[in-house]
Amino acid sequence: MPTRLTRLFVRTLRDDPADAEVASHQLLLRAGYIRRQAPGVFAWLPLGLRVKARIEAIIREEMDAAGAQEVHFPALLPREPYELTGRWEEYGDGIFRLQDRKGADYLLAPTHEEVFTLLVKDLYSSYKDLPLTIFQIQDKYRDEARPRAGLLRGREFTMKDAYSFDASDAGLDASYQAQRDAYERIFARLGLEYVIVQADAGAMGGSRSEEFLHPTPIGEDSFVRSAGGYTANVEAFTTVAPPTRDYAGLTPAEVLDTPDTPTIQTLVDVANAKHPRPDGRAWTAADTLKNVVLALTHLDGTRELVVVGLPGDREVDMKRAEVAFAPAEIEAATEADFLKHPGLVKGYIGPWSPEGAVLGEESATGIRFVVDPRVVEGSGWITGANSDGKHVFGLVAGRDFDADGVVEAAEVKEGDPAPDGSGPVHLARGMEIGHVFQLGRKYADALGLKVLDENGKLVTVTMGSYGIGVTRILAAIAETTHDDRGLLWPKEVAPFDVHVVATGKDAVAFDLAEKLCAEFESAGHDVLYDDRPKVSPGVKFGDAELLGVPIIVIAGRNAADGVVEFWDRRSGERRDVPASEVAALLG
Amino acid sequence: MPTRLTRLFVRTLRDDPADAEVASHQLLLRAGYIRRQAPGVFAWLPLGLRVKARIEAIIREEMDAAGAQEVHFPALLPREPYELTGRWEEYGDGIFRLQDRKGADYLLAPTHEEVFTLLVKDLYSSYKDLPLTIFQIQDKYRDEARPRAGLLRGREFTMKDAYSFDASDAGLDASYQAQRDAYERIFARLGLEYVIVQADAGAMGGSRSEEFLHPTPIGEDSFVRSAGGYTANVEAFTTVAPPTRDYAGLTPAEVLDTPDTPTIQTLVDVANAKHPRPDGRAWTAADTLKNVVLALTHLDGTRELVVVGLPGDREVDMKRAEVAFAPAEIEAATEADFLKHPGLVKGYIGPWSPEGAVLGEESATGIRFVVDPRVVEGSGWITGANSDGKHVFGLVAGRDFDADGVVEAAEVKEGDPAPDGSGPVHLARGMEIGHVFQLGRKYADALGLKVLDENGKLVTVTMGSYGIGVTRILAAIAETTHDDRGLLWPKEVAPFDVHVVATGKDAVAFDLAEKLCAEFESAGHDVLYDDRPKVSPGVKFGDAELLGVPIIVIAGRNAADGVVEFWDRRSGERRDVPASEVAALLG
Structure with a gap:
């Protein structure tokens, strides 16, 4: 039996909904696939649910082929396991917390590392039980500050999350590779373009982490790739530091008047006008050392100021800085911070002054001073002299000042050299559609997951974590395949294989359409049949284009x-065909 | 490829877990189908998930056959719709509430009437769009005070909930019947015994409500059935009142000393000893009018005392009383309540005293007085005289006192007459596995769901609500089909169709088993293969029996x-068969 449009629970909208900012969101709403219930929370109508189910089926098949076994955890979980790994606190405002009638703490799980670990601990005890990879397709919750773009960043969303358990590092490598390969197969079947980029392993303590990014201008992630094959999330990009230089023979640093130069541009202008470079070339922003004050909030709630020194032609990239300083949260220092630290002269901050260092842990202020990898020993800079209207020229790293550390917090720029020597990188935007992650022993350590090895010795299990955003993938496919008339699904995930439309007032057309529906269905195709009796061909064609x-x-x-x-919706080709031959064209 | 026990994520337990009180819970834990995550919250292991998926598939097929369309709502829903229907308050402690980072109120939905209603309102506007029945299979949440019996009463559980929408009462009847028929087909396919009983429509405002109860001694519901075919949940049972009597000529009421008779039994004894019945028969408890004080808490928080008068041979059934007084919450009056109302003489309360009525809305105390339907006009009673150690004899309803109303709050007893004249009822226990419910226009009224009728006039839509507990059904099947050696699934829902066991050390046995697995699989059977190399036949057989x-x-x-x-696990029959013939036996 075909699904009849006279009965299908759907209603198409002519106009784009006001609150939908990206095409996939607009079209999924207009075509009656989803409806918003709350910010970042959606209901699935029959058409949307069919597409979602087909994506899930493909994921299940590939998980099965990769030897992963399906389980299913609740969304509602008790606080304790997340407390043991520290994530109850670490998530901050990012998760939904609640209490039951007895006052016990629960959360709506954002990911399930803890309880998968505990489940394996409950069931297994020997290396012989491993390797094991288990997965679920399940609704997850994150209390996003800014849910956006419909399904692309939701607060309730469906994920496939898998976790691998191995007794050895080599085992983890193999389990990781099996999931990574499965992801490649999944995205290939879905026809979804992707780039695998190095991702930051961050505070998760793991050794290897890669993201599957779908390149799209509406993506929230920035990544780089070089012609030579290097790819990385910008958070994971590592700067190529220039060689250190011999500073013997360099002239001593000199404090010069640079009135009204609180910004790099004003500083460069004044320097070129008043203190030209001895070699005759012009000073550029890259010759200056910009010192940016960040405020860190540590997990225990304490606030710490840190100054980041970086070449003046680069901004601090807050996402890279976030990773660099994790798990602390960061923000730009506020007026209040400056008021508390009168030693920090806004616009004229530097690591050195004639009165002695004002930055660095051993300085009077005790404010940590960290630098970009480009600030190598022997490099000379124009930088603040910690005095209003004054900068110091020719301040040499390693000779005149030392940093408390090196930090990857500067923005990555088009043309920066790839760290593997494969050439300059290009910047692009992408949407994270999958993530594979070697967690290592962090969770097993925290939760006591050990097994007996070949020698009867207890060893801590090493784990991997592998996620695919099901609902995000659906939106990404919609985003990448639509045209200006509507959705346009690849046949692997389309809600129906064929959309039969009967037009006109003549019963002959409807009778023929019914016959074709029956024929297609018996050949195994899912058929949507527009059997509406009094709707114009134009409206029917418009709806067909919109539904996709x-x-x-x-x-x-x-x-x-x-x-x-x-009518091949993708190529746009429309041609007349004898009804007897059309079934053969469905493939 | 068969599923191999060497790789399947499962571990069987030899002993019953301490905290599992019913057989289904014990066995599902022991056989590695589920694991507890929190009170009433469970994770599903691969075997459990397979059974659950098969039950869901059967439900989906029958919903599809009944013309219902699948949708999917989030569990996390905003407060507003539930506020509009009053359920945000009505649920009391029974639901999980939470706030997002902006302080907005949410709940984890226990059922979805409101949002289904709003979705239909969003999409549809004409009687031509109706009838419509939409359903979902989804995880629901209730903050039960006492989660128990594993999956039988959980706090997170999977339900199929369907909602029908019609423009007319006749339409609702048809939609209701279609779901009711689908439920009968579902339970028949699942092999699950059921009784359809009248249920109380209660505060939901609907006109018709039936429960599908699975008869089982561990059920939480009591129901009655008569030989003549009457069935009802005890909450929905209606008492057959005796005929009214002519009280002309009855002797006047008389207050008599009945010292130390605070209970019905002591009262009957003293009455027979000191004040024998004029006709020589003995007084029985049924001759007394027991007056029970209940405290109602109304939705607005106010507390009200109500006295329920009922024959002394019956107790108040708190579940029936709860329905009778809904949506107020009830409990037995406390000492504090009695202290506040000195007119209520504990053990000697009655509707009448020589000084005048102490009960009834028009009395001095103003305490409402409601009676059991058996307290008909002309019936005479021994009851309290509102004075310590005194009762009044021959107090006649309608002559000496009037009630403020009639209430179905007395317990139902074995042998009570069925209200439809079909004979005495028998009491039994059952577990609610399904519920079909005519909601009528309550939700559509509250949320403004109207459509244009044939005459272009706006009419309010009438709705039905239909629920099946998926996880509860799974537990009910386990409960009813298991034996003392383990689970024993009907083949419609078994996690595998056949369990192949290779025993011994001889490779021949394992080779043959592999061959059979391949043969069974290619014939379309799901095969579990116990390929464990060094496990004794006894352990393998025990596990096979446990897994079911x-x-x-x-x-x-x-x-x-x-x-x-x-080996036919159900009949217990084991016989030798040529390997070449065994596939044919699988059916």
Whole structure:
């Protein structure tokens, strides 16, 4: 039996909903696939649910092929396991917390590392039980500050999350590779372009981490790639530091008047005008050392100021800085911070002054001073002299000042050299659609997951974590395949294989359409049938384009002659075909 | 590829877990189907998930056959819709509430009437769009005070909930019947015994409500049935009142001393000893009018005392009283309540005293007085005289006192007459596995769901609500089909169709088992293969019995002769069969 549009629970909208900012969101709403319930929380209508189910089926098949076994955890979980790993606190405002009637703490789980670990601990005890990879397809919750772009960043979303358990590092490598390969197969089947980029392993304590990014201008992630094959999330990009230089023979640092130069541009202008470079070339922003004050909030709630020194032609990239300073949260220092630290002269901060260092842990202020990798020993800089309207020229790293550390917090720029020597990188935007992650022993350590090895000795299990955003993938496919008339699904995930449309007032067309529906269905195709009696062909075609089934078959004008129109929605080609031959075209 | 026990994520337990009180819970834990995460919250292991998926598939098929369309709502929903229908308050402690980072109120939905109603309102506007029945299979949340019996009363559980929308009452009847028929087909396919009982429509405002109860001694519901076919949940049972009597000529009421008779039994004894019945028969408890003080807490928080008068041979059934007084919450009056109302003389309360009525809305105390339907006009009673150690004899309803109303709050007893005249009822216990419910226009009214009728006039939509507890059904099947050696699934829901066991050390047995697995799989059967190399036959057989796959095929001793053992787990029959013939036995 085909699904009839007269009965299907759907209603198309002519206009784009006001609150939908990206095409996939607009079209999924207009075509009646989803409806918003709350910010970042959606209901699935029959058409949307069909697409989602097909994506899930593909993921399940590939998980099965990779030897992963399906389980299912609740979303509602008790606080204790997350307390043991520290994540109850670490998530901050990012998760939904609640209490039951007895006052016990629960959360709506954002990911399930803890309880998977505990489940394996409950069931298994020997290396012989391993390797094990278990997964679930399940609704997850994150209390995003800014849910956006419909399904692309939701507060309730469906994920496939898998976890691997191995007794050895080599085992983890193999389990990781199996999931990574499965992800490649999944995205290939879904027809979804992706780039695998190095990702930051961050505070998770793992050794290897890669993201599957779908390149798209509306993506929230920035990544780089070089012609030579290097790819990385900008958070994971590592700067190529220039060689250190011999500073013997360099002239001593000199404090010069640079009135009204609180910004790099004003500083460069004044320097070129008043203190030209001895070699005659012009000073550029890259010759200056910019010192940016960040405020860190540590997990225990304490606030710490840190100054980041970086070449003046680069801004601090807050996402890279976030990773660099994790798990602390960061923000730009506030006026209040400056008021508390009168030693920090806004616009004229530097690591050195004639009165002695004002930055660095051993300085009077005790404010940590960390630098970009480009600030190598022997490099000379124009930088603040910690005095209003004054800068110091020719301040040499390693000779005149030392940093408390090196930090990857500067923005990555188009043309920066890839760290593997494969050439300059290009910047692009992408959407994270998958993530594979070697967790290592962090969770097993925290939760006591050990097994007996070949020698009867207890060893801590090493783990991997592998996520795919099901609902995000659906939106990404919609985003990348739509055209200006509507959705346009690849046939692997389309809600129906073929959309049959009967037009006109002539019963012959409807009878033929019914016959074709029956024929297609018995050949194993899922059929949507627009059987609406009093709707104009124009409206029917418009709806067909909006709904996005890739093949449309129209029984209309020429139905009496046994001829139908075959419409390939993707190529746009429409041609008349004898009704008897159309089934063969469905493939 | 068969599922191999060497790789399947499962571990069987020899002993019953301490905290599992019913057989289904014990066995699902022991056989590695589920694991507890928090009170009433469980994770599903691969075997459990397979059974659950099969039950869901059957439900989906029957919903589809009944013309219902699948949608999917989030569990996390905003407060507003539930506020509009009053359920945000009504649920009291029974739901999980939470706030997001902006302080907005949310709940984890226990059922979804509100949002389904709003979704239909969003999409539809004409009677031509109706009838519509939409459903979801989804995880629901209730903050039960006492989660118990494993999956039977959980705090997170999977339900199929369907909602029907019609423009007319006749339409609702048809939609209701379609779901009711689908439920009968579902339970028949699941092999799950059920009784359809009248249920109380209660505060939901609906006109018709039936429960599907699975008769089981561990059920939480009591129901009655008569030989003549009457069935009802005890909450919905209606008492057959005796005929009213003519009280002309009855002797006047008389207050008599009945010292130390605070209970019905002491009262009957003293009455028979000191004040024998004029006709010589003995007084019985049924001759007394017991007046029970209940405290109602109304939705607005106010507390009200109500006295329920009922024959002394019956107790108040708090569940029936709860329904009778809904949506108020009830409890027995406390000492504090009595202290506040000195007119209520504990043990000697009655509707009448020589000084005038102490009960009834028009009395001095103003305490509402409601009576059991058996307290008909002309019936005479021994009851309290509102004075310590005194009762009044021959107090006649309608002559000496009037009640403020009639209430169905007395317990139902074995042998009570069915209200439809079909004979005495028998009491039994059951577990609610399904519920069909005519909601009528309550939700559509509250949320403004109207459509245009044939005449272009706006009419309010009438709705039905239909629930099946998926996880509860799974537990009910386990509970009803298990034996003392383990689970024993009907083949419609078994996690595998056949469990192949290879025993011994001889490679021949394992080779034959592999061959059979491949043969069974290619014939379309799901195969579990116990390929564990060093496990004794006894342990393997014990695990096979515990796991509960209905057919077990053993390649062991006689494998070299091409003979296997075919074990029908249900009948217990084990017989040797040529390996070449065993596939045909799988059916």
